[in-house]
Amino acid sequence: MNEMLMQGQYLRVLSLGCGLYELVFDNQQAGINTLSRPCISEFGDAITLLKDLEGLRGVLISSDHEDFIVGGDINEFDRQARLPRQELIALLDEMNNWLNRLEHLPAPSVVALGGDTLGGGVELALACDYRLMSSSARLRLPHARRGFLPGWGGTVRLPRVVGLDSAIDWICTGRYVEADEAVQTGLAVTAVAPDHLRIAALELLEQCAEGEFDFQALRRHKRQALPMSKLGVRLAVESSRDRIAQVSDKHQPAALQALDTLLEQALLPAEQAMAIETQRYVEVVSSEITPALTSLLRSELRTKHRARAELKKSEFHRVGVIGAGVMGRAIATQAAVKRMRVVMLDAKDEQLIDAVDEIAARLAREVKGKRLDAEERVGILTRIRPTLSREEFARVDLAIEAVIEDPGVKTVALLTIERYLPEDAILATNTSAIPVGGLARGLKRPQQFCGIHFFNPVATMPMVEVVRAAKTSDETIGRALGFAMAMGKTPVVVRDCPGFFVNRVLHSYFMGFLFLVRDGVDPYRIDRLMETYGWSLGPARTLDKLGIDTSVNAGRMLAAAYPERLTFPGESALDRLRSLRRLGRKVGLGFYRYVGGGRLKSLPDSSLSSELEPLAVRHPEVSDREIVERMMIPLKIEAARVLEEGNIASPAEADVALVLGVGYPAFRGGAFYAMNREGLGRFVARCRKYAELGPIYQPGLQLRELAVAGRSYSEWGTGDEA
Numbered sequence: 001m002n003e004m005l006m007q008g009q010y011l012r013v014l015s016l017g018c019g020l021y022e023l024v025f026d027n028q029q030a031g032i033n034t035l036s037r038p039c040i041s042e043f044g045d046a047i048t049l050l051k052d053l054e055g056l057r058g059v060l061i062s063s064d065h066e067d068f069i070v071g072g073d074i075n076e077f078d079r080q081a082r083l084p085r086q087e088l089i090a091l092l093d094e095m096n097n098w099l100n101r102l103e104h105l106p107a108p109s110v111v112a113l114g115g116d117t118l119g120g121g122v123e124l125a126l127a128c129d130y131r132l133m134s135s136s137a138r139l140r141l142p143h144a145r146r147g148f149l150p151g152w153g154g155t156v157r158l159p160r161v162v163g164l165d166s167a168i169d170w171i172c173t174g175r176y177v178e179a180d181e182a183v184q185t186g187l188a189v190t191a192v193a194p195d196h197l198r199i200a201a202l203e204l205l206e207q208c209a210e211g212e213f214d215f216q217a218l219r220r221h222k223r224q225a226l227p228m229s230k231l232g233v234r235l236a237v238e239s240s241r242d243r244i245a246q247v248s249d250k251h252q253p254a255a256l257q258a259l260d261t262l263l264e265q266a267l268l269p270a271e272q273a274m275a276i277e278t279q280r281y282v283e284v285v286s287s288e289i290t291p292a293l294t295s296l297l298r299s300e301l302r303t304k305h306r307a308r309a310e311l312k313k314s315e316f317h318r319v320g321v322i323g324a325g326v327m328g329r330a331i332a333t334q335a336a337v338k339r340m341r342v343v344m345l346d347a348k349d350e351q352l353i354d355a356v357d358e359i360a361a362r363l364a365r366e367v368k369g370k371r372l373d374a375e376e377r378v379g380i381l382t383r384i385r386p387t388l389s390r391e392e393f394a395r396v397d398l399a400i401e402a403v404i405e406d407p408g409v410k411t412v413a414l415l416t417i418e419r420y421l422p423e424d425a426i427l428a429t430n431t432s433a434i435p436v437g438g439l440a441r442g443l444k445r446p447q448q449f450c451g452i453h454f455f456n457p458v459a460t461m462p463m464v465e466v467v468r469a470a471k472t473s474d475e476t477i478g479r480a481l482g483f484a485m486a487m488g489k490t491p492v493v494v495r496d497c498p499g500f501f502v503n504r505v506l507h508s509y510f511m512g513f514l515f516l517v518r519d520g521v522d523p524y525r526i527d528r529l530m531e532t533y534g535w536s537l538g539p540a541r542t543l544d545k546l547g548i549d550t551s552v553n554a555g556r557m558l559a560a561a562y563p564e565r566l567t568f569p570g571e572s573a574l575d576r577l578r579s580l581r582r583l584g585r586k587v588g589l590g591f592y593r594y595v596g597g598g599r600l601k602s603l604p605d606s607s608l609s610s611e612l613e614p615l616a617v618r619h620p621e622v623s624d625r626e627i628v629e630r631m632m633i634p635l636k637i638e639a640a641r642v643l644e645e646g647n648i649a650s651p652a653e654a655d656v657a658l659v660l661g662v663g664y665p666a667f668r669g670g671a672f673y674a675m676n677r678e679g680l681g682r683f684v685a686r687c688r689k690y691a692e693l694g695p696i697y698q699p700g701l702q703l704r705e706l707a708v709a710g711r712s713y714s715e716w717g718t719g720d721e722a
């Protein structure tokens with residue numbers, strides 16, 4: 001019978017008999033274990049208790065939850081980032097002290113890692129002598145992606161356990177590491193079937209307690225400098241620098257700072273190395289970037305929270321896609337990648353043949369680039385079943401329509417397919433602009449119909465808009481959220497309104513661009529400035545990518561829906577390019593000229609200025625700062641209007657949609673985060689400077705009222721769902 005020695009809110013300590021003890025992380029308040037302040041305090045008590053136990057022969061560390069530990073508590077990050085330097089150091093020292101004591105317990109320790117182990121959870125596991133993983137477990141050190149560094153010994157222990165190359169890769173890219181890689185690199189002793197994890201960990205602990213392994217040698221190794229030459233360390237670091245710079249956001253330097261931290265301390269004994277880690281951690285978190293990324297992460301977790309729960313409730317084995325064009329084939333592929341069976345219907349046989357050929361060729365390129373296993377490619381292709389027959393939809397869990405953007409064609413396609421669907425299946429449309437409520441008319445089960453708006457390219461765009469029409473039921477929204485998660489996307493719920501959220505806000509940003517061009521400002525200068533500001537593509541490059549004709553059509557639709565604000569007076573640069581058939585990347589010429597095969601390169605085109613010159617009605621002096629302001633203000637104002645109308649539930653969700661859907665620079669945290677930081681009063685005053693340029697520079701009533709009342713969007717909470 002196990003004897004309970006300590007029962008806290010976050011963990012417990014048990015005696016297993018024969019000098020073996022178990023420390024179980026089991027957060028009673030939530031379904032996940034995080035290393036929050038109160039949890040760290042209990043952890044300290046547990047370590048103190050274990051250290052002094054007489055006859056201690058071994059300690060097993062485990063979790064009673066699906067995941068081991070998912071890192072520190074994100075809700076504490078803001079406060080920590082604002083702490084004076086000495087207090088922050090003291091906070092890091094506290095946890096480091098407990099981890100050092102764990103590492104120096106008089107008996108060996110084994111940690112059992114199931115599910116996900118993230119951030120601080122990995123750092124805790126590294127302080128143990130032996131790590132055992134379940135075969136489906138993963139781990140990840142996401143710190144650098146979130147604007148900070150591991151601060152609980154991760155940069156010190158990891159390279160000493162798995163070697164410098166793997167440590168650089170894992171820490172600087174923040175990618176997931178699967179169990180087999182963890183075993184290959186020596187992080188984990190072995191990986192076992194998930195059901196067998198605890199038993200295997202206990203067996204290992206018994207063996208350790210019997211003295212079968214020299215855990216003291218492992219500890220000595222972790223305390224020393226890396227067994228490498230100075231040149232070897234420099235080579236490992238410098239040969240990774242370009243790759244790390246390429247994969248990390250250039251505006252977000254934490255990955256490269258992590259690399260420098262590894263370089264600086266690799267050849268020092270662990271104690272001195274730890275002091276360097278702490279110093280660098282404090283420097284990095286005092287930047288503006290860390291709180292912005294933290295706020296964004298919190299918003300993202302909040303946004304995904306419900307969708308995750310929905311994913312657990314519903315299963316999607318079989319999905320139907322109607323239309324095998326650009327979007328239909330990409331949605332079908334993504335579903336098959338995520339292990340769903342797909343029936344892909346089109347009206348034309350040749351479209352289906354073309355779709356299958358293109359999917360096969362695209363996946364072959366992935367295999368060639370070593371991003372996909374050859375066997376998995378065959379599996380994906382086998383799961384997609386092209387068809388001309390609607391009968392095949394009789395067993396789908398969800399059908400998504402992606403036929404051409406024409407209300408008449410869509411209505412017929414939806415009404416027809418509904419007749420073939422099982423009673424409980426969900427029907428969705430991927431329309432980018434047609435009101436979903438209108439498409440629901442005539443359906444027998446409008447409550448089971450909604451929009452699921454994927455963005456192009458489906459494989460890489462991280463979010464979808466789930467569109468709630470007037471008759472859509474809560475259950476349907478829930479299942480659509482679950483489906484989006486199953487597809488690997490972050491869903492944001494938006495109410496049915498023209499342009500939904502992403503296209504509407506993006507359009508107001510483009511309006512800012514078109515007004516600048518009308519004032520004679522060079523589009524290339526605007527692109528350079530916005531790319532420096534943090535957008536991965538400037539507005540002209542983005543418009544070329546979306547297609548000039550597609551953008552003109554989207555603009556017309558939005559102008560018709562919001563004529564008082566989103567109508568461009570007179571001929572715009574987009575109208576001009578369209579009439580010149582400069583339709584963007586797809587034809588090799590738009591704002592830019594596109595050259596090269598495969599990966600197209602964009603070059604400025606010398607004829608552009610003379611083509612646009614007649615449109616310039618005035619040539620005021622516009623400073624760089626004004627250009628950025630004139631681009632960003634309309635976007636923020638429109639986002640605030642969507643929120644004011646209740647078409648999106650909360651500023652947090654809007655910021656997630658802005659970063660993941662619109663391309664707003666992540667390290668700036670999102671529009672609402674930025675407005676809150678600036679202060680709404682100051683932001684509204686800044687808008688006034690541009691008010692005479694047009695209504696896109698005039699904030700809505702709610703924003704003005706909040707500003708006058710000295711309030712901010714951070715008081716909003718999560719909001720009711722849109």
Ligand code: NAD
Nearest residue numbers: 323324325326327346347351402403404405413431432456
């Ligand atoms: P597309 O023109 O490439 O493909 C449409 C396909 O539907 C064609 O293969 C056509 O043969 C097929 N089709 C037409 N009528 C049909 C019917 N009655 N039954 C079955 N198949 C039929 O179009 P697309 O770019 O894939 O766009 C599809 C939808 O996705 C549109 O609503 C569009 O607005 C939306 N969307 C497109 C993008 C994008 O960038 N292309 C992005 C987001 C959303």
